[in-house]
Amino acid sequence: MSSSLKVHIMELSPGDRLQHDVFNHFGVFVLQKGCELSSDSIVKLMQHGIDYVDIEPQTLDAEFPSDPAFRAKPYMDEAVDGFEELFLKALTNGTIDEAKVDKLLEPMISELDNQKDVVSLLLMIGDGDNYTYHHSMQVGMLSYYIASWLGYPKEEAYKAGKAGYLIDIGKSKVPQSILSKPGKLTPEEFEEVKRHSEYGHDIILNSTGNELSALVALQHHEREDGSGYPHGLTSKDIHPFAKIAAVADVYAAMTSNRVYRSKQELLSVLRELNSLSFGQLSPEPTQALIRHLLPNFIGKKVMLSTGEIGSIVMTNQTDFFRPLVKTDSRFVDLSKERETSIAEVYL
Numbered sequence: 001m002s003s004s005l006k007v008h009i010m011e012l013s014p015g016d017r018l019q020h021d022v023f024n025h026f027g028v029f030v031l032q033k034g035c036e037l038s039s040d041s042i043v044k045l046m047q048h049g050i051d052y053v054d055i056e057p058q059t060l061d062a063e064f065p066s067d068p069a070f071r072a073k074p075y076m077d078e079a080v081d082g083f084e085e086l087f088l089k090a091l092t093n094g095t096i097d098e099a100k101v102d103k104l105l106e107p108m109i110s111e112l113d114n115q116k117d118v119v120s121l122l123l124m125i126g127d128g129d130n131y132t133y134h135h136s137m138q139v140g141m142l143s144y145y146i147a148s149w150l151g152y153p154k155e156e157a158y159k160a161g162k163a164g165y166l167i168d169i170g171k172s173k174v175p176q177s178i179l180s181k182p183g184k185l186t187p188e189e190f191e192e193v194k195r196h197s198e199y200g201h202d203i204i205l206n207s208t209g210n211e212l213s214a215l216v217a218l219q220h221h222e223r224e225d226g227s228g229y230p231h232g233l234t235s236k237d238i239h240p241f242a243k244i245a246a247v248a249d250v251y252a253a254m255t256s257n258r259v260y261r262s263k264q265e266l267l268s269v270l271r272e273l274n275s276l277s278f279g280q281l282s283p284e285p286t287q288a289l290i291r292h293l294l295p296n297f298i299g300k301k302v303m304l305s306t307g308e309i310g311s312i313v314m315t316n317q318t319d320f321f322r323p324l325v326k327t328d329s330r331f332v333d334l335s336k337e338r339e340t341s342i343a344e345v346y347l
Contacts, residue, residue, distance in 0.1 A: 006052050009045050010311065010326055014038050014299060019054035039298040043314055069120035069347075075108035076125065079137040083165070087133065090172040095207035101162060108137075109144055109161055118145055119296035122255065122266065123347040132171055132179070135252050140165025142248035142289070147241070149288040163216035164245040170200025170217060194229050197221050212241065220245040223280040235282065243282035247273065247289055250281065266345050267297065271321035294320055301346040304332065312345075 007016070014037055022031045022045065030048050031041055037055075045053065082104035086096050115121055125138060143164025147157035171179060174196050178189045185193065200217035204210055219242035222228035224235040228246075235243075254269040264272075270290050277286035297312050302325060304310065310327035322334035325342070334340060 005055050005057050007055050008052055009042060009050060012037055012042050012045075012053070012055070014042070017056040019056050022050060022053055024048040024050060039295065043298060046313055068115060069117060069124050072108070072111045072115055072121060073124060075111045076121075076137055076141070079104050079108045079140065079165070080133050083133045083136045084130065086169065087172050090169050090203050094173075094203055096166070096169060096203060098208040098210060101166065105140065105158075105162055105165060108141070109158055112141060112144060117296045118142075119266065119293055119300065119345075120347055123300075123345065131256060132168055135249075135256060136165055136168050138252040138256075139167060139245060139248045142251060143241070143244050145292070146244045146248060146285045146288050149292050150244070150284060159212055160216075160241045160244050163213040163241050164248050166204055166213050167200060167217045167220045167245050167249060168196065169203055170196035170198065172203070173199040194221070198230055212239075215239050216242045216245050218242075220249055222246070224282055225279045227280060238282075240282075244285045247281050247285045250276065251289065265342050266293075267321050267323070267342055270294070274321070290320070297323065297345065302342045303344045303346070305341045305343050308332070 005019075016037045018031055018033055018035045018037065021029065021033045024030055028048070030044065030050065031037075035041065082100065086100065090096050112121075121141070122138070125134065140161045141164075144157050144161030147160035148154075152160065171193075174193055178185065178192055181189070197218050197220060201214045204217055205214035208214075216239060218230070219233065219238050222231065222233040222238045222242065223246070224238070224243075226232050226234040251269060251273060254264050254272065255266055257263045270293060273281065273286050274290055277283040294315055298314065299311060301309065301311050304325065304327070308327045308329075310325040310332065312323045313326045313331075314324040316323055316333070316335040319335040322338075322341075325332045325334060332340060334342070
């Protein structure tokens with residue numbers, strides 16, 4: 001006879017299976033025996049005021065990280081290390097090998113198709129030593145996801161991911177002393193950094209002939225309202241994949257530690273992206289990213305600015321970026337407690 005495990009609903013994880021049918025205090029049926037819990041069904045249990053449920057004991061596999069995001073880690077690490085190689089080759093002889101790019105990206109992107117919880121992937125990435133290499137992998141990954149969410153077929157989404165992965169290859173031509181400078185750049189130094197988009201275009205085009213990736217590298221700092229560089233283009237003249245890469249680029253930059261600024265908490269970055277989508281960033285890819293990431297925050301552990309630890313139990317329809325958090329002692333509705341905020345989200 002298999003034993004059951006009585007678990008408080010705050011301790012449940014997506015993937016747990018119910019041992020019995022669940023009814024609320026009024027005898028209303030809520031969830032069926034054998035149901036594999038998702039974030040949504042855990043919220044449903046909360047909404048019905050259920051405190052404990054019986055779940056099936058996990059098998060021995062539970063000793064290992066059960067989060068599927070861990071399966072993607074080796075592919076992501078490979079893409080980071082591979083970018084370092086590409087970057088150093090571009091630095092020494094100004095070329096990249098497109099076959100090598102595909103060899104790195106194809107396994108990662110086919111694994112990404114199995115990953116539904118993109119927030120876990122983002123939290124797992126870590127920063128590593130070199131911002132540019134990590135950043136490139138992240139931009140490639142997010143560009144692929146955004147293109148898929150916008151309905152592009154797989155081959156097109158792959159092209160968007162590949163273009164995103166290569167947008168910063170032109171930084172190989174910018175002096176390292178400028179890239180790793182901790183203080184504010186001088187106007188001359190900033191002009192040099194801005195040239196990375198043109199350098200990238202030339203490196204990609206001359207060594208691979210891939211016009212699409214070259215164009216995306218050139219345009220990823222252009223902005224809808226014409227405030228970007230190098231050509232001050234407006235929305236109608238920017239390639240859709242460059243618009244996608246721009247969103248992925250800004251998101252990845254804001255959520256990473258960099259020499260001159262520490263990373264921001266993920267939800268506040270989404271709020272900032274949301275406001276940038278009224279003018280600078282293209283609204284469609286920005287909203288696709290926000291819409292698909294927000295549900296992944298449910299169930300994530302957080303630390304609040306008060307020092308309390310809790311987990312996100314529900315997003316607020318009135319303010320998506322200020323969710324309901326359950327701590328050991330209370331529920332904190334961040335949409336009402338405006339002075340409290342999320343300081344950190346954990347895997």
